[in-house]
Amino acid sequence: MLTRHARPGVLRRALKLGVQGFVSKSAEPAHILSVIRTLHEGRRWIDSDVSALAIIDDCPLTDRELDVLRVTGEG
Template identity: 45%
Template sequence: MIRVLLAEDQTLVAGALEALLSLEPDLEVVGLAANGEEALAAARRLQPDVVVTDIEMPRLSGLELAARIRSELPRIRVVILTTFARSGYLRRALEVGARGYLLKDAPASELAGAIRRVHAGGRAVDPQLAAEAWDDPDPLTERERQVLRLAAEGASSGEVARQLGLSEGTVRNYLSEAISKLGARNRVEAARLARERGWL
């Protein structure tokens, strides 16, 4: 049996996924988590073979969860199941160690097949998104992304500098670079554009 932990903050979706996967003879849903922190604690406790998680989750996002699992529980595989058909999210998911990336409107059989493939050591990625990811590379560096994310949350340059241990001038340089790369007029527009592409 392949033991699966589901991390999904929408109760109806979680229940439907559990019911669908339970119909598969070789899959067993061993736990449900409603946020990223719960999912990490459950993964430590239950030691599932595969964690299926949404990207946008309270407390820890699916991407943060995948990164933590890769560093703390490397034997466990992660599959992202999301509504976000954004190539930027796919690239970031693969960078943090996710082995699968599927859209929620895929057939249930596709999810079950992806879990099996990932459990066996392979990858399972939506093919159209994979093609788009190569055509639409993320221009932002990780530091530019961090600075832009904090600025978009309303932090001043001084607050961003304090949080990241940088000088205000360096923060302004990173923001200027990000705005320029995205062809935006200001930090707010840059953050919006980056979010739309899945880069933030």
Template identity: 55%
Template structure:
């Protein structure tokens, strides 16, 4: 029997998945919650074999949740689900160690088979999501990525300048260019977008 925990902030979808997956002979849903923190707080954590995590949740998102869970217990498996197949997200999910990646419109029966495959050690990536991920190039320069990476780490503009040995004005120019290329509201939004696309 595969013990599964589901984290998704869409209550109707989550409860439907719980009910449908519980009908599977090979799967038992041992818990569910509306965000990443709920998955991290589940007790006892060692009863879960596979976590099914929504990519976009309030607070701790699916990728950060997966990274924390896998750092705590490398033996568990992660299946990520998403409504919006944004380019680069697949790379981010695989980088943290997720072994399954499917859209939210995946039928519960197919999701059950994906869970079984992932539990058996096989990676599963939805083909449409894979095509999307492979077909998008990063528009940012390496220096723009550097300043966004440090922004994501909570560094101020002056700290970024110090870390990269650049003038304040140069850092501001890199940030401004990155914000414009990504259509972001500010440097923090730009850093978040670059992270979500898997570029930093």
């Protein structure tokens, strides 16, 4: 999955759907190519920064969803 939403909640949802690769669109083109090659070889590739955050971040909501929830709570 090549995404501009490389956040823990998005990663968790993507993994539940069976995604084998997860990388941000903002990554260097050479890095994206390397990830594609890794996936083509049948291996899995998940961005290490996002996966680390997903492990410690228990909230399944996206940043935007959290913002909406905060604003709604404020009236």
